[in-house]
Amino acid sequence: MLLGCIGDDFTGSSDLGNTLVKAGMRTVQYSGTPSAPAAPDVEAGIVALKSRTLPVAEAVRLSLEALDWLRAQGCRQFLFKYCSTFDSTPQGNIGPVAEALSDALNADRVIFCPAFPATGRTVFQGHLFVGDRLLSESGMENHPLTPMTDPDLRRWLGLQIRDGLGHIPAGTVWQGADAVRAALSAQGHRFVVTDAIRDEDLVTLGQAVADQLLLTGGSGIALGLPGNFRARGLLSSDALPWRGQAGRAAALSGSCSRATRGQVARHIADGHPASGIDPEAVMAGTATAADAARWALSQDGLPLVYSSADPDAVRAVQGRHGTKAVAARLDAFFAETARLLVTGGVTRLITAGGETSGAVVEGLGIGALEIGPEIDPGVPAIRAGENLVLALKSGNFGAEEFFAKAAERLAG
Ligand SMILES: Nc1ncnc2c1ncn2[C@@H]1O[C@H](COP(=O)(O)OP(=O)(O)OP(=O)(O)O)[C@@H](O)[C@H]1O
Numbered sequence: 001m002l003l004g005c006i007g008d009d010f011t012g013s014s015d016l017g018n019t020l021v022k023a024g025m026r027t028v029q030y031s032g033t034p035s036a037p038a039a040p041d042v043e044a045g046i047v048a049l050k051s052r053t054l055p056v057a058e059a060v061r062l063s064l065e066a067l068d069w070l071r072a073q074g075c076r077q078f079l080f081k082y083c084s085t086f087d088s089t090p091q092g093n094i095g096p097v098a099e100a101l102s103d104a105l106n107a108d109r110v111i112f113c114p115a116f117p118a119t120g121r122t123v124f125q126g127h128l129f130v131g132d133r134l135l136s137e138s139g140m141e142n143h144p145l146t147p148m149t150d151p152d153l154r155r156w157l158g159l160q161i162r163d164g165l166g167h168i169p170a171g172t173v174w175q176g177a178d179a180v181r182a183a184l185s186a187q188g189h190r191f192v193v194t195d196a197i198r199d200e201d202l203v204t205l206g207q208a209v210a211d212q213l214l215l216t217g218g219s220g221i222a223l224g225l226p227g228n229f230r231a232r233g234l235l236s237s238d239a240l241p242w243r244g245q246a247g248r249a250a251a252l253s254g255s256c257s258r259a260t261r262g263q264v265a266r267h268i269a270d271g272h273p274a275s276g277i278d279p280e281a282v283m284a285g286t287a288t289a290a291d292a293a294r295w296a297l298s299q300d301g302l303p304l305v306y307s308s309a310d311p312d313a314v315r316a317v318q319g320r321h322g323t324k325a326v327a328a329r330l331d332a333f334f335a336e337t338a339r340l341l342v343t344g345g346v347t348r349l350i351t352a353g354g355e356t357s358g359a360v361v362e363g364l365g366i367g368a369l370e371i372g373p374e375i376d377p378g379v380p381a382i383r384a385g386e387n388l389v390l391a392l393k394s395g396n397f398g399a400e401e402f403f404a405k406a407a408e409r410l411a412g
């Protein structure tokens, strides 16, 4: 294993896997830190954690455990992957995890770059944009767990870390990798926010940090890394072959993001079978995973079980039962539904939402996910076992007809 990655959620980790596979690295995503060594042909390993919104100390502990395992696999470089919208609070977890990883590796001049231009996330003058809006005016300011109320990454990250921060502006990035390397050396700080507004900028940054032990960012920051290893003759010439999966398909959605709600509406409008889950009934125990799975298994085509709802409805349920209690019950509901679906013969499973996907993958007891070809930007096809393929969609990703598109791509 050459590149060792730590992802702070499951769909974000598969987003990173997508970038690495597209750029030619044999990539496997692990559900948490494995207890056994990786297969010998894995070039990039991603330990997927559910650490984004854990208490800081727990996120740090899990990340260091992942780092130990990746070091034991022989990795030469390490990447901490967080969300392209920098999801975190003033307390962390991005800063404290990065500090702990840097301390453990004795790494210096560590870059921070959440940019992912293919999905509209760019960093300019140290500020994060989503499309043509500042992060703090993009809807992310209302995120239920990590409201992003300040688009200045230097200020936001500054609240999370002990030391000061440097910044490399786009103008320097546009001068090429040598200029970035020189600017990095000239920084007086251990952590450096870097601008990037195009894929070319991310490739330049990747080239500039070829010899850095640790870097951090969204999936885009990995764009240039496979090329570094290839230039050193370290990569195999052929990708792991992708094998599609015939058989029954189903989709589960616990994501309440705007994009997912549009995809759910489109799925219904296109005439696919869909069953909305009332979270109140799940809380009361009157809507069960067994009922949902029985319904889905009785349908032809691509049945969708969803709890996706608009922000007012979500807030109302959370207000009555508490955010954590609702999330725990819905996670358990989707995990058990997924288990019953797979036991019942589903071979292509699509999940929407980072939390939801993490719960499903853990519920299915899947340890290693082989990353395959891209379905939509940030979402790869994944082989999860001899007869099971998955698509794990981050809330905000995917075309409107994503569910049908994913089912088709997983079969091919
Ligand atoms: N109808 C609902 N009412 C209240 N809470 C809900 C409802 N449906 C889902 N939730 C909760 O909303 C959260 C959705 O999180 P999840 O990470 O799965 O999606 P997301 O935030 O859109 O995705 P991502 O993290 O990839 O952006 C979960 O904690 C889930 O339990």
Ligand SMILES: O=C(O)[C@@H](O)C(=O)CO
Pocket (backbone or CB within 6 Å): 009, 011, 012, 013, 015, 016, 082, 083, 084, 085, 116, 218, 219, 354, 378, 394, 395
């Ligand atoms: O970086 C992103 O936007 C995604 O991979 C993600 O982490 C969403 O939760």
